[in-house]
Amino acid sequence: METDLRLESSLWIGNKRYRAVLTGWHLKWTEADKKNGDKKTVSVPVAEVVGVENGRVEILPQKSVEDTDKDFTGGRSRSTYGLLWSLGRTQFSCPSRVLRDQWTNHLRTALKTHSPLRPHRLLVFINPFGGKKKGREIYHSLVAPLFELAGISSHVIVTERANQARDHLLKKDLTGFDGVVCVGGDGMFSEVLHGLIGRTQQEAGLCETDPAVTLQPCPLHIGIIPAGSTDCVCYATVGVIDPVSSALHIIIGDSQPLDVCSVHHASTLVRYSVSLVGYGFYGDVLAESEKHRWMGPLRYDYSGTVVYLSNRSYAGIVQYLPADPLLSSPKDKTRCLSGCNVCSRSTERLFPHTSDSGSLYSSHFSQYSNDSEGEWVSVEGRFRCVSITCMSSSCARSPLGLSPSAHLADGTGDLILVWDTHPLSFLKFLYRHTSTQDQFDLPFVEVHRVKAVRFSLPDGREEEVHEGIGELNRAIGGEEREYVDTVSRNGSQQQLAQSVVERETMNEHKTVAPILCGLCCKKTPAVSVWNCDGEILPFTEIFCRIHGQLVRLYARGIEDAAAMQNCSQESDKNKSRCITYK
């Protein structure tokens, strides 16, 4: 194959002549008319080539093609500044049309054979109302031209209602698609996540509601084009919120596996989460912010302040199944970066070298069997917050995230327990999320790497909750309906019997919390609510299980920013690497 693909000839970039060689894995060109010592060579991995087109082509901000006989244009993804990627464009001129056609054909074949994970056909969902309502514009002006250059055909659906993307993925024919792209924020990603996981389990004949069932990983990749008000999943998996960088990761077929946490109540699957499942402070902030949606993104700052000032802690029993401490620790001060060793070892653990994935999954499942029940650890007390996160959950405001050493794909989550403490100490904990100081290095904070977590209320809480229900209804009338809506709107899957959820929801009101009623409430509520990736859960007592590498994103994780920075400076020194050549 290497020999078939090899092509070598003189090419011109501008008025300089180069000796160009395509080997299959690399396209290289070296200045031809210089003395040997002065000759510079540019080497572009074929895996980074976005596409090739005949003629002199401009791609961004607007596509234009000057159809000439002897030119072709190559686009490649390149890191411009740290984690930000952009399109590098090179215009080559050949001595003849025949040679030009040979080059474009060889390059296209090399892309097929040496970069096999590239998508050819994508299903794209655009939420026109996400974030600043610019989803459509972002996709058509920044992303679609790149997909076109890469020869990717996309079927675009602009959503007309919430959950349209999820329902489509659950019910419609997905044959021929390599991946699903969501243009929107975390809510839109969550829809696609639920749709794809549900569809995969349906097809495998698996029951998602049972936490003991080992779920099938999704065959389709998910791409995220950030266009929401919160784009945490994109930030934590790409390292930057930039539609062009994300589009380039999709085009070159980068693949980042991701752990997913399933949240269950009794025998019901409530939701899937990849980021935060948080009780106490984070639940209260979300509940409070829902009352002030009219404030826009400011509502989170406002609600955070209100909830902080209300100085609440909640009683609870937390049981957790620790992960193997020999593999990694949430306090080991490492970061999960591209090509992470911990995640790679986990891949070997979850998917040993055999095609029999059924048995592999059952071996993983044994960790949850009765044999491991003895390993459960139980703690009881009053907590400011209880959080479970499958990833660092870094975002622009908290660049290191809730758990800076968490891994994207090691099959574990981090459980963060913040015990009741003095308000100023808690403020210190919160503040440390915005700095590089270690938020776990505080006496009232515990962090554990876990495979599963159970949360329950201590005995006797039930009565207190009953008393609180009146207050709840007075403070946030109609909340009961809202709970049911939340589950049916965002809750897991079609096959979750709605009636079960509604019945459970009604029952749960006997035990579930009066949610936050702000500073106006004289009595501290007995229980908080769970914030699950930005949605309020209708149940207090939950069971969470981490599913290793259940989905794959078109991303490559966080590249080492320092290394990338050096690379970028090097490339600036050598202008020929910033390819815009003729």
Ligand SMILES: Nc1ncnc2c1ncn2[C@@H]1O[C@H](COP(=O)(O)OP(=O)(O)OP(=O)(O)O)[C@@H](O)[C@H]1O
């Ligand atoms: N056409 C639509 N109309 C109304 N809601 C929609 C539509 N399409 C998707 N949604 C829903 O909008 C919600 C928010 O979308 P998204 O995450 O894209 O934006 P966002 O601005 O980041 O949202 P938020 O800040 O509320 O999380 C999602 O839960 C999604 O289900």
